Amino acid sequence: MTGRGGPGVPGRDGGASGAADSGGDADPGGPLRVTAAGTATVWTDEMLATADRLGTLDEALARDARRVVAAVDARVSPSPAALLPLLAAAATEAGRARDLLARAAEGYTAAEARVDATLRGAAGVAGAMLGGLARLVVLVAPIPTLAVGAVVAAGSGSAGRAARDQVLAHPEWITSPEFARTLSLAATSLDGAALAALGVPVGVAAVAGAGPSTAEQTRTGASAVLAAGRLGGLFRETDVTVRRTGAAPLGEPAVGVRGRLDRVPEVDQVRIERFDVPGEPPRFQVYVGPTETFSPVASTEPWDLTSNVTGVAGGAAGSFRAVEAAMRDAGIRPDHEVQVVGFSQGGLVATMVAASDRWRVVGLESHGAPTGTLDVPSGVAGLQIRHSDDLVPALGGPQSDRSLVQVEREAFAGDAAPPAGVAAPAHQRDAYERTALAVDAAGSATVREQIARLDAFAADYLARPGATATVLTYRGERVP
Amino acid sequence: MTDPLAAADLARALALLLPVRDHLALAAAAPPTIGTGWRGPAAEAARRREAALALALRAAADLAADVVDALRRAGAVAA
Numbered sequence: 365m366t367g368r369g370g371p372g373v374p375g376r377d378g379g380a381s382g383a384a385d386s387g388g389d390a391d392p393g394g395p396l397r398v399t400a401a402g403t404a405t406v407w408t409d410e411m412l413a414t415a416d417r418l419g420t421l422d423e424a425l426a427r428d429a430r431r432v433v434a435a436v437d438a439r440v441s442p443s444p445a446a447l448l449p450l451l452a453a454a455a456t457e458a459g460r461a462r463d464l465l466a467r468a469a470e471g472y473t474a475a476e477a478r479v480d481a482t483l484r485g486a487a488g489v490a491g492a493m494l495g496g497l498a499r500l501v502v503l504v505a506p507i508p509t510l511a512v513g514a515v516v517a518a519g520s521g522s523a524g525r526a527a528r529d530q531v532l533a534h535p536e537w538i539t540s541p542e543f544a545r546t547l548s549l550a551a552t553s554l555d556g557a558a559l560a561a562l563g564v565p566v567g568v569a570a571v572a573g574a575g576p577s578t579a580e581q582t583r584t585g586a587s588a589v590l591a592a593g594r595l596g597g598l599f600r601e602t603d604v605t606v607r608r609t610g611a612a613p614l615g616e617p618a619v620g621v622r623g624r625l626d627r628v629p630e631v632d633q634v635r636i637e638r639f640d641v642p643g644e645p646p647r648f649q650v651y652v653g654p655t656e657t658f659s660p661v662a663s664t665e666p667w668d669l670t671s672n673v674t675g676v677a678g679g680a681a682g683s684f685r686a687v688e689a690a691m692r693d694a695g696i697r698p699d700h701e702v703q704v705v706g707f708s709q710g711g712l713v714a715t716m717v718a719a720s721d722r723w724r725v726v727g728l729e730s731h732g733a734p735t736g737t738l739d740v741p742s743g744v745a746g747l748q749i750r751h752s753d754d755l756v757p758a759l760g761g762p763q764s765d766r767s768l769v770q771v772e773r774e775a776f777a778g779d780a781a782p783p784a785g786v787a788a789p790a791h792q793r794d795a796y797e798r799t800a801l802a803v804d805a806a807g808s809a810t811v812r813e814q815i816a817r818l819d820a821f822a823a824d825y826l827a828r829p830g831a832t833a834t835v836l837t838y839r840g841e842r843v844p
Numbered sequence: 845m846t847d848p849l850a851a852a853d854l855a856r857a858l859a860l861l862l863p864v865r866d867h868l869a870l871a872a873a874a875p876p877t878i879g880t881g882w883r884g885p886a887a888e889a890a891r892r893r894e895a896a897l898a899l900a901l902r903a904a905a906d907l908a909a910d911v912v913d914a915l916r917r918a919g920a921v922a923a
Contacts, residue, residue: 395881395882408881408882410877410878410879410881410882411878411882413877414877414878414894417874417877418897421871424867424871428863428864428867428868431860431861431863431864432860432861432864434860435856435857435860435861437853437857438853438854438857438915438918439918440854440857440911440914440915440917440918441914442907442910442911442914443911444857444861444911446907446911447864447904447907447908447911450900450903450904450907451904453900453903453904454897454900454901454903454904456900457893457896457897457900458897460893460896461890461893461894461897464886464889464890464893465890467886468886468887468889468890471886472886
């Protein structure tokens with residue numbers, strides 16, 4: 365959604381909005397950019413908070429005016445009546461300021477859309493021109509090189525390792541909004557490349573690649589990657605099993621965005637918290653962990669690259685089926701209220717659960733997830749949080765669904781350099797932990813209301829007499 | 845000499861306008877909310893607009909304070 369520099373763009377070069385500090389280090393992240401649910405206009409959290417304040421001021425000035433009118437007969441000098449034009453003038457200025465903020469946000473959004481449209485057209489033609497399976501692999505090379513280094517390493521031997529080392533030594537190559545945006549648009553052009561690979565002329569393939577929606581294009585492209593990979597024995601889905609690895613009483617519910625992210629599990633990939641109140645149906649909070657292996661060859665780990673690509677393609681990823689199995693084991697019925705939280709692939713799976721009509725999901729919070737192809741039902745509370753310089757969410761294509769509040773920022777903004785030697789620095793958990801703190805410190809009502817709704821899901825229940833909470837953990841495995 | 849009717853009217857007006865004075869004083873003293881992170885012509889326009897709003901609020905706050913002072917003086921005389 366963003367690029368660096370450029371005049372007239374809100375929050376381009378500044379430091380963190382709601383700057384958060386993690387472990388004593390300054391937060392290198394940029395300002396939060398927020399898109400309210402059901403809209404496409406991108407605001408900074410600061411602009412939204414200012415607009416909120418102006419709206420509150422406008423109401424307060426109207427209240428002041430009513431009091432002055434009620435006191436207008438008082439015979440003193442200066443007369444209370446003299447206040448009325450000044451209150452009107454202040455209200456006018458507040459309204460102008462709000463209008464200006466709205467126009468700035470709309471102008472910024474329109475400029476971003478123009479850049480996207482230009483890049484998308486170019487990406488579609490480029491994808492078509494890169495037809496042929498070999499070229500298709502070249503086109504998706506950023507995926508294996510950057511997110512799935514194993515493909516290049518395994519396929520190209522020392523050359524692949526050298527490429528990987530170069531990327532690790534120069535994280536700035538892959539840690540920028542421009543790179544992520546290009547990758548996101550490339551994800552939508554893979555279907556054009558696939559058609560070209562089948563021999564469709566470039567012009568026709570490019571038009572086809574410009575299809576009806578970016579979500580469909582991305583799904584088709586991911587399907588093409590799956591098909592190409594399966595020719596070489598990669599990306600083969602399997603059956604999955606889950607086993608419960610733990611059950612214990614739960615103390616306090618998670619509070620805040622950072623509190624929820626901290627509960628997203630690793631290794632045992634699923635954590636389910638059950639909240640019971642006498643006389644009421646139970647509620648469940650499901651946490652889904654991130655990718656455990658980037659090997660494109662399915663082994664026993666369902667949280668793998670196969671699940672990532674399958675999920676983006678709209679298929680029943682192994683990790684998704686494992687989460688559903690864990691949910692059933694935990695006693696979740698289709699009519700029970702569920703809130704889902706996930707990071708990276710966990711966010712993708714959490715969003716797949718929310719998008720499924722098999723569960724009654726009322727809240728969703730995803731961090732750094734490639735969710736661009738998924739539609740979440742309206743009315744679900746929550747936030748989709750991602751870094752604009754993180755390549756992983758970009759692999760899911762542009763975010764098409766706007767049912768949830770979208771929160772985005774650069775993990776490494778301005779002059780902040782991403783750390784060398786770390787694969788995809790903007791996708792690391794510590795980067796998202798810093799952003800979670802920044803989101804918790806957001807000033808706009810748009811963000812704060814969603815945090816409050818997510819917090820209330822468990823807290824409201826546990827505040828009732830006789831309430832209890834239990835935590836269950838699960839490990840999923842593939843059955844080759 | 846006491847005018848109970850006038851004193852009551854003035855007290856009522858004072859009760860109505862004290863919250864107005866306090867609110868306007870607070871609003872006029874609020875720091876700018878548009879930070880330095882937003883740059884460019886639109887940001888400058890927004891800052892100018894916010895400054896104009898602060899001036900308008902200051903003018904209203906000053907007059908509200910004067911009106912309240914006048915009501916207090918008149919109330920003392922009426923009492």
